[in-house]
Amino acid sequence: MSPLFRVEGLTKSFGGLAVSRNISLAMSEGERLALIGPNGAGKTTFVNLVTGQLRPSAGRVVLNGEDVTGLGAVQRVRKGLVRTFQVTRLFSDMTPEEHVTLTVLQRQGRASRILGRFHGHSEVSDEVGAILRTLGLLEVARRKVGEIAYGQRRLLEIAIALALRPKVLLLDEPAAGVPAADTPRIEQALESLPPSLAVLMIEHDMDLVFRFARRVVVLASGEIIFEGLPSEVAADAKVREAYLGNYAHARSVA
Numbered sequence: 558m559s560p561l562f563r564v565e566g567l568t569k570s571f572g573g574l575a576v577s578r579n580i581s582l583a584m585s586e587g588e589r590l591a592l593i594g595p596n597g598a599g600k601t602t603f604v605n606l607v608t609g610q611l612r613p614s615a616g617r618v619v620l621n622g623e624d625v626t627g628l629g630a631v632q633r634v635r636k637g638l639v640r641t642f643q644v645t646r647l648f649s650d651m652t653p654e655e656h657v658t659l660t661v662l663q664r665q666g667r668a669s670r671i672l673g674r675f676h677g678h679s680e681v682s683d684e685v686g687a688i689l690r691t692l693g694l695l696e697v698a699r700r701k702v703g704e705i706a707y708g709q710r711r712l713l714e715i716a717i718a719l720a721l722r723p724k725v726l727l728l729d730e731p732a733a734g735v736p737a738a739d740t741p742r743i744e745q746a747l748e749s750l751p752p753s754l755a756v757l758m759i760e761h762d763m764d765l766v767f768r769f770a771r772r773v774v775v776l777a778s779g780e781i782i783f784e785g786l787p788s789e790v791a792a793d794a795k796v797r798e799a800y801l802g803n804y805a806h807a808r809s810v811a
């Protein structure tokens with residue numbers, strides 16, 4: 558079976574710094590993949606290349622057999638390639654319900670007509686309610702974002718991404734900054750994501766990685782150095798060296 562999504566030979570340099578080196582990777586429908594690696598390994602750059610925030614120096618991004626490398630970020634979202642960001646980008650005066658409603662209407666090309674009339678949209682409210690329920694946000698659906706917990710804001714980012722009906726969802730550190738007591742909520746929400754969705758998650762919280770991922774890819778210095786089962790990753794010599802080297806470097810500059 559051909560993969561839902563693949564990248565071939567993705568390469569990117571900033572000046573003389575090679576940040577992504579010939580990265581090839583495929584994902585199938587329903588896949589749960591974690592992309593890990595030491596700080597500065599090039600994980601966010603990889604996501605930016607996949608979603609069109611950055612243009613690669615070489616290589617291709619292929620979704621459903623279609624080469625989307627030439628498309629911009631908005632066009633890729635329309636095709637089903639959707640991401641969340643490491644830092645939340647929400648409006649603190651709006652509620653979760655308003656954020657998700659606006660996104661659904663935007664996806665349908667109707668957002669410009671409804672500004673100021675959020676609650677009357679019964680034709681999308683079932684979908685909005687279902688998305689908020691999936692992420693465990695129904696109870697705060699009508700609270701202002703500025704008043705809800707940080708972990709709930711991170712979940713709202715994922716809710717907004719779901720409202721775009723992704724085929725491939727890329728999560729950039731969904732648990733970053735979330736208090737440890739709230740990470741089970743994030744984990745639970747990730748488990749509730751639609752089974753057919755292909756999910757790639759960047760995450761530093763290894764407990765979360767091991768519980769979420771069926772496959773792990775390790776990036777170091779812009780290169781894939783490991784691809785395999787979560788149970789195998791910790792024992793891999795190259796992976797240990799990459800993390801240890803990074804740790805030693807951090808100690809030497811501290």
Ligand SMILES: Nc1ncnc2c1ncn2[C@@H]1O[C@H](COP(=O)(O)OP(=O)(O)OP(=O)(O)O)[C@@H](O)[C@H]1O
Nearest residue numbers: 571572574576594595596597598599600601602603
């Ligand atoms: N726009 C840019 N211009 C120049 N260098 C950049 C740019 N973006 C990223 N880099 C560099 O590329 C390297 C990889 O950065 P990237 O943010 O992709 O790593 P990362 O693996 O996501 O790191 P972290 O885990 O710390 O978020 C770093 O050395 C970074 O300084």
